[in-house]
Amino acid sequence: GQQVMQIPQYQHVQEGEDFTTYCNSSTTLSNIQWYKQRPGGHPVFLIQLVKSGEVKKQKRLTFQFGEAKKNSSLHITATQTTDVGTYFCAGRMNTGFQKLVFGTGTRLLVSP
Amino acid sequence: GAVVSQHPSRVICKSGTSVKIECRSLDFQATTMFWYRQFPKQSLMLMATSNEGSKATYEQGVEKDKFLINHASLTLSTLTVTSAHPEDSSFYICSTLGLSVSDTQYFGPGTRLTVL
Numbered sequence: 730g731q732q733v734m735q736i737p738q739y740q741h742v743q744e745g746e747d748f749t750t751y752c753n754s755s756t757t758l759s760n761i762q763w764y765k766q767r768p769g770g771h772p773v774f775l776i777q778l779v780k781s782g783e784v785k786k787q788k789r790l791t792f793q794f795g796e797a798k799k800n801s802s803l804h805i806t807a808t809q810t811t812d813v814g815t816y817f818c819a820g821r822m823n824t825g826f827q828k829l830v831f832g833t834g835t836r837l838l839v840s841p
Numbered sequence: 842g843a844v845v846s847q848h849p850s851r852v853i854c855k856s857g858t859s860v861k862i863e864c865r866s867l868d869f870q871a872t873t874m875f876w877y878r879q880f881p882k883q884s885l886m887l888m889a890t891s892n893e894g895s896k897a898t899y900e901q902g903v904e905k906d907k908f909l910i911n912h913a914s915l916t917l918s919t920l921t922v923t924s925a926h927p928e929d930s931s932f933y934i935c936s937t938l939g940l941s942v943s944d945t946q947y948f949g950p951g952t953r954l955t956v957l
Binding site: 773828 | 873875882883885890934936945946947950
């Protein structure tokens with residue numbers, strides 16, 4: 730079946746350091762979405778990337794979609810303690826009901 | 842963005858009982874709804890996809906007779922966990938999708954199920 734992997738699984742940084750999580754799909758995607766989930770909460774939508782090679786920015790967050798539409802990355806510049814949480818990529822599949830398959834997630838811990 | 846509600850937010854039940862979870866799309870018509878399950882410190886795993894008025898499509902390994910899904914209207918989908926066991930304890934999250942492939946998928950707040 731379709732698989733979406735993320736690395737690293739976990740990262741602990743000092744406040745002010747940068748952070749990057751990488752997402753790789755076994756199949757080509759229609760689009761990719763990124764979510765943030767705080768402990769005990771539900772996933773909160775961050776952004777969607779549709780076009781091959783697309784780059785989008787949201788303040789300190791930069792999202793990229795690979796040329797082959799099989800990989801993506803999220804980069805956070807100068808992390809803050811409020812960035813703590815688990816970041817999931819989710820790939821929209823080119824099949825049937827266009828289901829969204831979540832990546833394995835990267836848990837980010839930021840120390841002050 | 843769209844608002845999706847789930848009820849109940851938390852439920853504790855005895856082993857062997859059935860639990861129904863409701864997912865409502867409050868401000869738009871959801872032709873497709875997805876049900877996910879998330880175990881502690883793990884990712885969201887898609888259980889099934891339901892389309893209004895038709896049978897749900899279940900992912901491999903998900904028992905359709907145990908997890909009954911009904912998508913009776915464009916604003917309501919229900920997931921019933923039948924004869925629940927402790928291993929069914931999990932966080933269940935529904936999500937809605939509109940009519941276009943580029944539509945953002947909106948998630949409900951989730952239901953924490955604990956089976957004793």
